[in-house]
Amino acid sequence: MRIEIGDYGARARQVIREDPQVREAVTGATLAFDAKRRRSYDEIDSDAWRRWAEAVKSHALTHLDRYLAEAEARLIENGAVVHWAADAGEARQIVMELAAENGVRRVVKGKSMVTEEIDLNPALEGAGIEIFETDLGEYILQLLDEPPSHILGPAIHRTLEQVRELFAERLETPPDGNPDTLARAARKVLRDAFLSAEMGITGGNFLVAETGTVALIENEGNIRLTTSLPRIHVAIVGIEKLLPRMSDLAGFLQLTSRAATGQPIGCFVSLIQGPAARPGDDGPKEVHVVLVDNGRTDVLAHEHAWEALRCVRCGACLNVCPVYRQTGGHAYGWVYSGPIGSVLDPGLLGLREAMPLPFASSLCGACFDACPVRIPIPELLLEWRREAQEEGLTPWRERAALTTLAQMATRPGLYRLAGRIGSRLGGSALGRALPMLGDWARERALPKPSERSFRELWREGIE
Amino acid sequence: MKVTLFVTCLADHYFAQAAADSVRLLRRLGCEVHFPEAQSCCGQPAWNAGRNREARRMAEHTARVLADAEAVVVPSGSCAAMLKKSYPKLAVAGDGSLAELAAHTWELGEFIVHRLGVTELGNGLAGRRVAIHQGCHALRELRLETEPELLLRGAGAEIVPWEAQDECCGFGGLFAVKMGAVSAAMADRKLDTLPAVDWVVSGDGGCILQLDGRARMRRARIPFVHLATALWEGVSSLAASPEREN
Known part of the structure; x- marks a missing residue:
């Protein structure tokens, strides 16, 4: 996916002004997701679960070398082939070579953010390979030629009406088709693809070091088919997805499902333990696991940002985020959007590339309360902001304004004088010409200063 | 004290x-x-x-x-x-x-x-229908989830539930000017869900500046009141009616 983060502000404004359906669709969907998440958290001692999950993930991340080696050894014992990809280019090349060696013409895919991250689809299509996204939301987006806008519900920015029109045009469903009719039409196309594809490509929610198990959670059954029908299964997994033990997985499957959709557990959980053991057994003949770094070890080395690697891609922070809700994910300009994107993207892409995302937050803190692995997102946003200031990546006007504020605030006489002038300026035409007030006034009426400041009232005596 | x-x-x-x-x-x-x-x-x-x-x-x-x-x-x-x-x-x-x-x-x-251990502030706000805007920092940094409600109820007000009560107003200091369109849309979500009330009370002036500024731009007249003013009005109205003094 092309990186277009720099235009966040303009894109956000554009989608809010020109495509109000997006705001409506995203707000409705995320509020519904979030309400389910809250109910589901209330059913358990969610604080205790979240603290446990935080500890397990932090442990795994701080012992990543050990668990990666263990996972590789177990995967190989299970008969899987392990590939290491330092960056997106290597990851693409591994998959391309596998496809070429095996004469792959058709690929079915399960929903996977990491394949978006490494731009896999365009590369495969460039080689003349036909790709079928088999998650219903992803399938809709493939027909629309759009990237996902949400980690979990990739097409939540689209309304039912829009999907109806799309399917009527492309799949010849009736113009008033209900969701069942639409899903059936997609299923018909996808069933044929499952049966004819030579390769299935998925991500991985977790990789268990102890057993070499790739775990996948889903609700549609398409991942089960993607990982079992084609001759070759390729799982592309970020190195941060490791869990030490199988018993950890038991907890994470439940907590991730609760955080993501409010379910006690996803409808389908696939535990991939290597290829079919004997001829005639179900399952793929070959299983390949591609372990992707692509900036993750840089994030891990960062004093603060490493905590963002605990992310299990549940989307809970997106669902609860009032900023995300106004625009959906596309405005953010890259694969990972919302609160987690704003702290992860600077680590994965470099801060300069990810500006201004650390500032795309009102620091309301709702994301931290929702996060199943307690990533301190507001604190990390502040940390990136500090680095942006140190590296001079923020507008000079803003830096000057804050330095001036500090100068005045530490000199009482000057502060009082500035307060008086500021209050008079506030409602005037001159005030509107000032940069900050002018920006404020574009969206809101100017604030009305008090006729007399509090300190004037205090001096006169408050009765 | x-x-x-x-x-x-x-x-x-x-x-x-x-x-x-x-x-x-x-x-x-x-x-x-x-x-x-x-x-x-x-x-x-x-x-x-x-x-x-x-x-x-x-x-x-x-x-x-x-x-x-x-x-x-x-x-x-x-x-x-x-x-x-x-x-x-x-x-x-x-x-x-x-x-x-x-x-x-x-x-x-x-x-x-x-x-001070005070939550009973008389009944001076009796009959007043009030919605509360929870400021994010009070709510999620200081974990003051129930205090404004306790006090307003304690002064006799009727608290009207507000779907977006706990959601951010979009102020966020510099955020409001840096990301103006998003910030305004956040305020709109609050305003669009606001029930019919006599007052909208918040303990944070910043939030009121944002919500009131947006409301006035939309030509809506919404009575935003700071928590201190709301409580003082409750307490002082009691003192003004001698029969209630004891």
Whole structure:
């Protein structure tokens, strides 16, 4: 996916002004997701679960070398082939070579953010390979030629009406088709693809070091088919997805499902333990696991940002985020959007590339309360902001304004004088010409200063 | 009890009456209120922008000005959270003054409920239908989830549930000007879900500036009231009717 983060502000404004359906669709969907998440958290001692999950993930991340080696050894014992990809280019090349060696013409895919991250689809299509996204939301987006806008519900920015029109045009469903009719039409196309594809490509929610198990959670059954029908299964997994033990997985499957959709557990959980053991057994003949770094070890080395690697891609922070809700994910300009994107993207892409995302937050803190692995997102946003200031990546006007504020605030006489002038300026035409007030006034009426400041009232005596 | 008011720069200039009502309310509840005039801005704009050096200068200034205070009361959840939660993170090694200040700083409603132990404020707001806007920093940094409601109920008001009560108004300091369109859309979500009420009460002036500014731009007239003013109105209306005095 092309990186277009720099235009966040303009894109956000554009989608809010020109495509109000997006705001409506995203707000409705995320509020519904979030309400389910809250109910589901209330059913358990969610604080205790979240603290446990935080500890397990932090442990795994701080012992990543050990668990990666263990996972590789177990995967190989299970008969899987392990590939290491330092960056997106290597990851693409591994998959391309596998496809070429095996004469792959058709690929079915399960929903996977990491394949978006490494731009896999365009590369495969460039080689003349036909790709079928088999998650219903992803399938809709493939027909629309759009990237996902949400980690979990990739097409939540689209309304039912829009999907109806799309399917009527492309799949010849009736113009008033209900969701069942639409899903059936997609299923018909996808069933044929499952049966004819030579390769299935998925991500991985977790990789268990102890057993070499790739775990996948889903609700549609398409991942089960993607990982079992084609001759070759390729799982592309970020190195941060490791869990030490199988018993950890038991907890994470439940907590991730609760955080993501409010379910006690996803409808389908696939535990991939290597290829079919004997001829005639179900399952793929070959299983390949591609372990992707692509900036993750840089994030891990960062004093603060490493905590963002605990992310299990549940989307809970997106669902609860009032900023995300106004625009959906596309405005953010890259694969990972919302609160987690704003702290992860600077680590994965470099801060300069990810500006201004650390500032795309009102620091309301709702994301931290929702996060199943307690990533301190507001604190990390502040940390990136500090680095942006140190590296001079923020507008000079803003830096000057804050330095001036500090100068005045530490000199009482000057502060009082500035307060008086500021209050008079506030409602005037001159005030509107000032940069900050002018920006404020574009969206809101100017604030009305008090006729007399509090300190004037205090001096006169408050009765 | 001796109390020092940290009025906040915003309340000083934009919510002077609410700040004065904080003084009146605290006095009525038996406090002796002090106001060191050298106080200014707590430094939150700089802190939130990632400019720690400037934020630290303002924090140290504030700590010097409030050094003799026994209890500091702030009529803003956001600025109170700055003093209580962020100041200790700004302290240079060996300087305990910021942590010390943090330890005896209170948001106004928090102080009344938890330090003074008061939640019964008479029945002066009886018949008043009120929606509460929970400021994010009071709610999620200070975890003051029920205090405004307790106090407003304690003054006789009827609390009307608001779907978006706990959601951010979109202010976020510089965020409001840097990401203006998103910030305004956030305010719209609050305004679009607001039930019919007599007052919308918040303990944070910043949130009121944002919501009121957006409402006025939309040509809507919504009665936003600061928590201090709401409570003082409840308490003082009681005192004005002698038959209720006891």
